[in-house]
Amino acid sequence: MTSHSGGSDDRGPVAEPEPLVCARCGLRAAAPQPTWTLSVEDGARLHHCECCSRENLRAIEGRLDSRWW
Numbered sequence: 001m002t003s004h005s006g007g008s009d010d011r012g013p014v015a016e017p018e019p020l021v022c023a024r025c026g027l028r029a030a031a032p033q034p035t036w037t038l039s040v041e042d043g044a045r046l047h048h049c050e051c052c053s054r055e056n057l058r059a060i061e062g063r064l065d066s067r068w069w
Contacts, residue, residue: 022049024056
């Protein structure tokens with residue numbers, strides 16, 4: 001059996017994940033945070049930190065489809 005140089009797992013450099021940025025206040029987090037929320041608005045994924053999520057809970061709930069209630 002012949003193997004290619006570099007081994008079979010040679011997929012190149014692994015890209016660093018981009019930090020999360022709160023869409024409202026701009027707070028940055030290096031890794032996913034369990035207390036942050038994610039919303040999809042007009043096809044764009046928006047992250048919100050815990051403080052902004054709590055402050056805007058009613059607005060977030062108001063955008064949910066009625067099937068969630």
